[in-house]
Amino acid sequence: MEELHTHYHYFSNEEGDGYEIYSCEYPDVKGYGDTYEEAMDDMKRNLDRYLQRIKGEKMEAESLMEQAIAAYDAKDFLKAKAIWESLSNTNTDAMVNLGTMYVKGFGVAKNIHEAFTLFDRAASQGHEVAAFYLGGMYENGIGTSPDAQKSIQYYTVAAEADMATAQLKLAILLRNEDILNSMKWMIKAAHAGESQAQSLLTYVSNQAEASDINVAFRMMDESSQRAKVEMVISENLAPILASDGGGVELVNYVSGDAPEIWLRYLGACSGCHLGPTSTAGMILEQFENVIDKKIVIYLW
Known part of the structure; x- marks a missing residue:
């Protein structure tokens, strides 16, 4: 187990004095004991169980994602939708994939506003593809009012994640207001192999x-x-x-x-x-x- 950064509290109750310890990285995981050492051992045991549970949940989610992608590729959209919906509370890939289904109308009625909501949730958790989609929606007024600054904001997130198409889009949007950054992104996109950037630059x-x-x-x-x-x-x-x-x-x-x-x-x-x-x-x-x-x- 990696080195832990911890805090502890010393407390007294009817049963005597004791210690409560929690990890800075995982503050919900705590350990208790009459001595500091006992509390630390208890916290480490609880943390190990917690990490094992998280690992199992991650592996289960990855397996379900693979099943959903296979179903989608086989055009079994209802199965793919059901799986992605079951994961969409916490899994950003599931949010984006489900949002894409709403955009295309595959297995669901087209619903741009629902897609926008899903992309927005995923982007708020750092999903660069969702940010790229939001950049396009704000640029073109799809599912929301056109907003050039928000489009630039979301394209920037995707561009900084090395998405060449986002770098191209950002370069074009910035050309008249920030030519230095505009050229920076155009150069990056061209070097990344983006064909339109290579034709423009x-x-x-x-x-x-x-x-x-x-x-x-x-x-x-x-x-x-x-x-x-x-x-x-x-x-x-x-x-x-x-x-x-x-x-x-x-x-x-x-x-x-x-x-x-x-x-x-x-x-x-x-x-x-x-x-x-x-x-x-x-x-x-x-x-x-x-x-x-x-x-x-x-x-x-």
Whole structure:
């Protein structure tokens, strides 16, 4: 048994003095005895029984979940529903699965409000899929009034749990109000393999082929490096891109072995990142000429 963090109370009653001990981790489990040692032994015995019971309940729930999933896959929706309903007071997976049945109308009449209630209960207990579903419901006004801030709140929970689709959704919702976090999530989604994020975000770099670095640039502190990047944008890129009615702005600069430059397309340039000879290639070339060849550029 792992090391226990405990509290104890010393008490007196008609039968004499004694001790009551409880675990900080499991405050409902207590032990009693005439001495501290007896109370500790009693508490450990009670805790062991408690943990065994919890383990048995968990194994039973897992077995029932497997039965429900098998029934659902076999289109025995009534059986799946019955099992998930029996578990839905405490099991967040059961809440989400049951809510999904209400959304789809499988084995039950469609009931978006019931689904919303189940997702909300599961999300309040940290279920990231439920949070993702709520993000979509608040975004689109399904089962509730549209609420952009709540949509962002729930998508953030799912995004932080590494759900790539949630990261994409969050990036799109934040684009006009928080471009830094918007690009952060878009980059994460693209690296996680989210196909739409990969189609929206442009990644250009020659770091794999670069064998030399700009030593003078690397010796600068980060703020000086960033200022150099800003100079390339204003003096080299802006005049070229302005002729086509577009431009770019610096969203973030991350120093390191392969410095990252996050850029936001402006105006007509929002669609000129489609190919090796496109604006993206030109932008990379300008930075390589002035900054360094071993760099990474993200454009969106």
